[in-house]
Structure formats: C-alpha cells, structure tokens
Amino acid sequence: MNIGKVMLQGTFNKVRKPKLLARQSKLISAIQVGLLSMLSLSVTAEETTSSHAPLSACYVDGLSEQVQCGSLMVAENPAIPDGKQIAIHYAVLPAIKPSFKKQALLAIAGGPGQSAIENAAGFNRVLAKVRQDRDILLIDQRGTGQSSILACDDDNMSALSFNDDDMDYVADTQKCLDKIDADVSQYGSLTALKDFEAVREHLNYDKFHLYGVSYGTRMAQLYMREYPQALATVTLDGVVPMQQSVIAIGSAIDRGYALLFKDCQKNSQCQQQFPTLEQDFQQVDNALAEAAIVTQTRNPQTDEIADFTLTRGKFNGAIRMALYMPNIRALIPHAIHQASIGNYQPILGIYTLTADSTGIAMGMHASVVCGEDIHRLTDDIRQRAKGSYMATTMIEGLEATCSVWNMPQVDSSFSDAIESDIPTLLLSGELDPATPPSWGEMATEKLSNAKHFISKFATHGVAYQSCGNELMADLVTSGSLDNIDGECLEKDVSRSFYLNANTVEVIPTTTEEE
C-alpha cells in the first residue's frame, strides 16, 4: 500500500520501527509510543507441544522471553458454521505470579488493522504492572496479523518519487480486492467480537479486563454492549465513541495542527526561533497546492541518489504522523521552518519514518470503515470538512475505497451510546491528533460508573506516555474507580521543541562569539 492511501484512510497510523542499536531499543519504543503501533516483523511461533494443547511456547517480536501462543478455528461467516474456517491466533503473556488464574487482561490494538501480537512488546511494557498477577491476552483480530490477514501491500511503489495526486484509488482498491481470497464482508468489528468471546471461553477465563486503544476502544465498547457479564473492568485509551464516525477525524487532525502552532507560540524559545511558524506552514502548503516540489536527494536509508517528490499530501501526512508522537512532534516546527526556506531534509526524515508503513492491514481497515463509518458521513461533516485539506482528501479517498469495498451497513443501533455500569476508565490526550478529549467525553454519556481523565501533555495513547498505565493497573487490581483521582497526570512531562537540528535546550547567545 502506498503512503497516499494510508494517509487518507488511516484513522490511526503506524510507523516503521526506527531501529537503532539493540541497547537503544528503549528509545525506539519511546519514538513510537505515540503511534501505539510499533511495527514488528512476523511472530516466530515455535510449535513445541502437540496441536491438542491450546497453548504452546513461542516467541513474539521484541520480547526475548518465552510466551504462550495458540489459535482457534472459527467459521469465517458465523451464519454458515460449516463453511470456510479461519484460524484466530492469540498470544498469552503469562502472569509473573498467577494469582488470578481465571482472569486475563485483553489488550485490543488500534488501526483498524493492527496486529495485537506484533505489538506485544509495547503492551508488555505498558501493562507490566497488570501482568504481575494476571495474564495479558493478545488476539490478532480477524483480518490482521496472523489471523487471515487482509493486506493490500504494494511493494513496487517508490515511496520517495511517487506522486500521490496521480493515484487512482478506485483501481488500486479493486486490484487489492481481487487479490484477496476471503469474504471481506465478514471482517467488521461485530464478527470479530464473536471471535474474542470464543477465545475467552476456549482459554477458560471467567472475566476479562479490557484495554482498548484507539480503534481498539470501539471493540472494547462493543464488548461492553454484547457480553457485559464477561467483563470486570474496561480501560479506553484514545476513545472513539460509538456515536462518532471515524470519518470525522479530519477535524481532529486540524485541531492537532492548531494546538501545535499555539504551543510553539506560547513557548518563548520556540516563538523566538520560529516567530512565523504558522505562516511558514501556509507558505509551503500553498506552494505545494500549486505544484509538487521535486528535489534530488539521497535515499534516507540506502544513501542512493534519489528524486524526492514532495506533494501536499506527503507534507501534511508526514506532519500528521509526527503529531502522534510527543518526541517527534517536537521536531515539527524546525521541519516546517526549514521547508519554508527550501531545506526539505527534516520533512524527508519524518516522512521516511512513516512512509513504508506495513503495520496496518488495509483490507481489514476498509472492511471496518466501509461497513461502520462511511454511511454515517453527514452533510454536517462534509460542510465542516470543506475548508480543510486533510478532511476533504480523507473523505474523498474513503469514498473511493468504499465504492469498491462493498460492505453491508451496520444497524443504526450500532451508533447508540454504550449504556453500562462496568467500571470504566477513559483516557484522552489533550494533544491527540486523532481522538480528541471531546470524543472521550461523548463516550461517557450513558456510562454510569466511569471516570474520564485528560492528560495535558499526552497525544494519542495516554497510557504509553504518562502514568495512565498506573491508573489502569489500580483499576484492574481494585476493581473499582473509587480511589483513582488521576492526579499524577498533572505531572509536567511535556517535551521541549527542537530549536535547530541538534538541541531542545536554550541556545546560548554567546555561541556566536566563539
């Protein structure tokens, strides 16, 4: 899949793991945190025991320890139990000290289209406290990871030189659909939810604690609606309320931009260094709206001479992806300013991190969005998207995709607010460019036992960036929200902006004299 499309379709996106030395792996996770989506390679499952055992020892990417893996055969179409069967793969990160053997925390990945198992290392870190006495269960949702993946990867595209304006979304989507040997209409959230519940029974857990992140929060809310008796607690991080179509993400992105400009304006160093940041951005954006800029550069990875075509879509897409991660977000003002004076290297650097994103199964992504969101595109959303480049292109791309990806629409009751008294913790990041705090608020409408906390400094994926994961651990341990006040989220964990290509600290004025 090429970038243009990912950018337009991706509600939440992911970045290729910028790997450094092995010992620096901490940094890497730090870089990706915001995206909630650490890309990883395939899972090397080592079948060591007989196929009758539900679990066997295996290794997952990013974790050196042995964990337990298994799979469950389910009907692709639940209405035809004897029809085609697909394997739903799962991995259990066993509790360090299994004090609650009948409970597990089910972590649900975002995307839609990300593999939970491929993100095991990130979940393991965030859920370390929960794992002290409960298993962590990761299920590759149908259509992702190892569970009958619906991928649309096109490796022949040169990410640097291609021009996304020339793309034919309809034809590309058709090509992908033709290659897929599956009934794509069976890969929506509701069917996948049945798999989750089947795995719970298969593994003999009485109760689940849920941790849903990003799109995973939709799955978690559906779980609350369909199988409340199976749930002990729920944590929603970066909330997509049922009432909200993800198509509305355009305005969330624009809000992310505006907050960035405001942040820089308020910060004396950033303001001093980049006094005209917003104008700089407009200048580049306007120029790119006229025509793409083609420069000769070096391939960021191979160092070969290459043409870099910077289009409006790529420019905005790179900035959008950087907004997900607090540490890369810090580099955006510098990158915009440099682009405005003709140096496209920083933007190229950011773009290359996100360019060949292979972590989202675009077919599954389309199955979800085209079945559950596109029909909720109201005139109001359209109207508001008018003035926004990101929102308009996003809608255009999705409409093109869904015209090919024929999905039956979900019932209108799908969009009803969730009514529940299950203890529910909601976490939103003030700087989130995908699921703003107002979305989290909307989700609490009919939740009678819920608390919603907003981290001032977090972007998308609050538990990864703050003490949000400790709040979740408290909730899981105590089973109630009573003693959770969210005070620790007040701690200032903001990141300073890069003032040049090297530093985030005040640049001493004396340096000029030396």
Added chain:
Amino acid sequence: MKTVIAMVRKELIDAMRDKRSVMAGLYYAIGTPLLMCGMFMVLIGQLSSPEDLNINITNSDNAPDLVRFLNNRGINASTDEGVSVKDVKDIELIISDDYAENMAKAKPAEVTLIADNSNEKLQKSIRRVELQLQAYSSEMGSLRLIARGINPAVVQPVKVIVEDQATPDSKGGFILGIAIFTMIYSVFISGMNLAIDTSAGERERNSLALLLSHPISTRQLVLGKIIAVTCFALLGLLLILLVSKFAYTFVPWQELGFSVNISPDFMGLMLFIGIPLAIMAATLQLFVSFMAKSFKEAQSYLTMVLFVPLALSMAASYNIAPDVLEWLPVSGQQQALMAFIKGREIPMLQLLVSSGATLVLSVALALGLEKLLKSEKVVFGL
C-alpha cells in the same frame, strides 16, 4: 516381621516420650522455610529500585527537557515538591555548565553520574538511571538523524533477536535450588536426634543390653531402629514441604520477575525421591552414633559427618557443578529435582544410579550396623 513392627513401635513410643529433643529436629523443618521467606522479603525490598526514585540533580535548569524525561520515568529530582529528604537515594547527577551550548552544536554534552556502584542497595537504581540517560541520548540521536533526512535504522546494522529459553519456573531456579537444598537437609536433620537417642542414648541408659537379651535377632533390632529414624526423617520432609508450599506464596517474587511455586507434583516427587535418602540418612546416623562412645561424642561426630551430604547438596545447587555430581547420592537427586522444577527432562539414568547408590550404601551401612551390634565393645560402649 511382627517383631520388627513391635520394635518400630517401641522406638517411636520412646521417641514420643522425649518430646523436647525430638521436636528440636522438627523445628528445623518448620522454621527454615519461614526464616528464608522472611529473609527474602527483606532482601527483595532492599534490592529493588523504588517506583519513585529520588536522586540529587545538580544544575537541573541546564537541561529541563532531560529532567522532565527522567521525571516521566519515575526518576525525580530531590528538589521536587513532595520529596522528603530521607527518601533521596545517594545518587547524584550533575549537568555540566556547557550542556546547552554543546548540545546546540551537536557536540557531546556532558552529564556526570556520581554513585557507589559497590552498594548493593543502589545498584538497581544506578542501572536504571544509566538506562534512562542512554534512552534519552539515543532518542535525541535518532531525531538528529531524522532532522538531517536520514533514517535512524541505518545505525542499527545488526539486529539481535534474543530468544531466552528460560521458562517462568526456571527463572526462579536459583531460589528453588536453595529451597530443595533446605528440604534435602531436613531429611538429615529431622531424624538425627532420634538416631542418637536410640543408639548412643539407649546404651547410656543401659537399656540396649536389655533389649538384646530379648528373643530377637540383631538384624530385627537394626531394622526396627532404621525404620523408626526413617519415619522421622520423612515426617520432617513432609513438614518442610507443607510449610514451604504455604510460606513461599507470601514472598513478592514477582518483583524479581518470576514466581516460586511448590506444586503438588513437585511435593510428590520430592517425597518419593526422599525415601532412599531418608533410609540412607537413618543408617548413616545410627552407624556413626553406635561407633561413638557416648551421647555427646555421637553428637559431635554426626555434625561432622553430616557435612558431606550437605556439601554434595550445596555443590549441586549451582549450575557450575561438575558432571560427576549427577551420579552421586544426594547431589544426583538434587539435580534431578532441579531439572524437574525448571521444566527440563529429568535425567532418569542419573537419578536411578544415584538412588541405587544411595540404597546400596544404606544396605552396606545396615550390614555394618548388624555386625557392630554383635560386638560387646559396641553394646556396652567399652
């Protein structure tokens, strides 16, 4: 056979009469696991790094971003509000005066970490600070590359994937090695008092000659004594297993990243493997006690003799033990038990050989005992 059973009954009734000395042997079985758990609880608390690690940061104004980064990972400056002086660890981080200046020019900016690395209580905390500083440095390094249009992946030419074959059980192997050691030792300790009492003690009370004047053979007498002592040794083992199963669950092992679990399977295996060991312990202790001239002498000799199985068991609890230990009595069984608990295959051949050797040794000692008791010198302690 009836006579042997009568003998065993007599020995056990005798043992019960002197409750104090007999219980002294069993105290070990009850007390050791409790003491060990208490010790581990204290140690774990001392060795782990506190969630909120407070350290002294000098010149923190020179690097506010770094300080906030550390803060987000639970490493706080002692000057932060809400930090009481006594919670501050003796670790100092000095940010150099030219930090910002060097940073701006992409020259290495210095921070100095001052701490005593030989202080075990600090080691984990120091490593944690080092790791986070490294993480911060790497993150900036990556972002500097990105700012220059280079993919940070280029500075990771080799990606090392580690597949650790340790299982959750084997991670606690070291602790379990010590636990197994205490259990095997309980086999030797629990029956010791009875062994001395029923041999050297009986002789000092002059009841041994009386016993021998009854119409029983020396072999029956020896068997009766061996079985009685063996029963006590196994009782001690059973006790220590039960107490361990209960006590070990209270230690917060998870803070060390593993759990220690005494499973029913393990208890069964331990008891089974413990039977030949208990027999050997009984015969060995009886043999030595009879050799001694008096009760007190028997006590001192036994303490010395017991050092041998103790040393074997101790040596076998380390992975560096020479292979020959797998075949010897005591150490062979210990290694088999450790293999079981670590989820590896039990070395059956070695276990059979060492258990066989244990039994052969017991029979030899029993025959020796029988011969000893035919000598007047031994019976009357001349």
